[in-house]
Amino acid sequence: NAGVTQTPKFRILKIGQSMTLQCTQDMNHNYMYWYRQDPGMGLKLIYYSVGAGITDKGEVPNGYNVSRSTTEDFPLRLELAAPSQTSVYFCASSLQGTSYEQYFGPGTRLTVT
Amino acid sequence: GNSVTQMEGPVTLSEEAFLTINCTYTATGYPSLFWYVQYPGEGLQLLLKATKADDKGSNKGFEATYRKETTSFHLEKGSVQVSDSAVYFCALITQGGSEKLVFGKGTKLTVNP
Numbered sequence: 001n002a003g004v005t006q007t008p009k010f011r012i013l014k015i016g017q018s019m020t021l022q023c024t025q026d027m028n029h030n031y032m033y034w035y036r037q038d039p040g041m042g043l044k045l046i047y048y049s050v051g052a053g054i055t056d057k058g059e060v061p062n063g064y065n066v067s068r069s070t071t072e073d074f075p076l077r078l079e080l081a082a083p084s085q086t087s088v089y090f091c092a093s094s095l096q097g098t099s100y101e102q103y104f105g106p107g108t109r110l111t112v113t
Numbered sequence: 114g115n116s117v118t119q120m121e122g123p124v125t126l127s128e129e130a131f132l133t134i135n136c137t138y139t140a141t142g143y144p145s146l147f148w149y150v151q152y153p154g155e156g157l158q159l160l161l162k163a164t165k166a167d168d169k170g171s172n173k174g175f176e177a178t179y180r181k182e183t184t185s186f187h188l189e190k191g192s193v194q195v196s197d198s199a200v201y202f203c204a205l206i207t208q209g210g211s212e213k214l215v216f217g218k219g220t221k222l223t224v225n226p
Contacts, residue, residue, distance in 0.1 A: 004156075033213075042202065042218040043157075058213065090156055101147075102214060104156030 002026050004105035006091050012111045013081040021076040021108050023091030031094045032074040033102065034058075034066065036087040043090065049074055050096070081112045115140045117203050119217035126193055126224050134188040134220045136177075136203035144205040146170075146179055146186040147214070151200040160188075160201070193224045 007022045025032065030051045035043040045058030049068040063085060065077040074093075078085060088109050092102040120135040138144065145164040149157040161170030166181035175190045186203060203217040 040218060042216045043214075045213055048213065092157075101159045101162070102157075104158065106154075106156050 004091055004093055004103050006089075006105035006108050008108060009106070010109045012113065013078075015081060015083065015112060017081050018077070018079050019081070019110075021078075021089055021091075021110075023074045023076070023105060024072050025074075025091075025093040025103070026072065027093060027095070027103065028071060029093035029095045029103070030071065031096055031102075032068065033092045033094075034064070034074070034076045035090045035092065036060065036085075037090060037107075038087050046076065046089075078110075083112050086110060086112045115144070115205060115207060115215045117205055117215055117217035119201075119203050119220050122200075122220040122222070124220060124222045126222070128195055128224055128226050129192045130224075132188070132190040132193045132197075132222065134201055134203075134222070136186045136188065136217060138184050138186065138203075138205050140184075140205055140207055142207040144207045146177070147204040147206070148175070148177055148186070148188050149202040149204060149216075151202065151219070153199070157202060193222070195224045195226055198222055198224050 004025045033048045034046040044060045047066040049055045088107050090107050091105040094102045116139045118137050147162045148160040150160045151157045161172040163170040163179035169178045177186050177188045200219045200221045202219045204214045
């Protein structure tokens with residue numbers, strides 16, 4: 001049972017480059033989330049989705065875009081990378097109406113230089 | 114708005130010591146409360162939860178009691194092990210909302226043999 005998978009594990013970008021962080025879950029969860037984790041700052045919600053075709057902004061959405069064309073996949077797009085986007089990114093999923101437990105992927109460590 | 118405040122870390126203990134990590138919250142509505150744990154190099158995973166006042170969540174020897182009168186959800190363990198070394202996050206979610214978790218900043222625990 002894979003759970004939530006994320007690729008890549010590590011990435012170094014130059015300022016202004018673009019990339020997509022991939023997230024896939026195989027638990028048929030309808031809710032999916034993207035967080036960033038900065039040292040000593042906990043997790044901040046970037047975007048979330050309550051189902052295929054539906055996305056909404058979280059606390060820190062600027063500089064990011066998302067799409068949700070299927071239940072399983074929730075990619076996060078960085079269009080013009082900036083040093084402020086250096087962080088660890090976590091994808092998570094949950095099943096509405098249960099215990100609200102969120103299942104997290106292993107994370108992507110991104111450095112923008 | 115909703116917020117979670119955790120005790121500042123890092124916390125360093127010897128094996129078999131007693132652990133307390135304080136967590137207090139501010140919430141509109143009636144929240145569910147969680148403790149998540151992040152082991153080195155991994156994503157977060159749910160440790161325990163409580164969904165109503167006076168509930169006690171427990172798992173792996175850890176406990177936390179939902180105290181509505183003091184708006185607290187302190188994490189305790191009677192005898193820590195080296196394998197408990199991790200970062201611990203207190204979090205809340207409000208009922209009937211958009212199922213967005215609000216996290217504290219995390220407390221890093223190191224247990225020495």
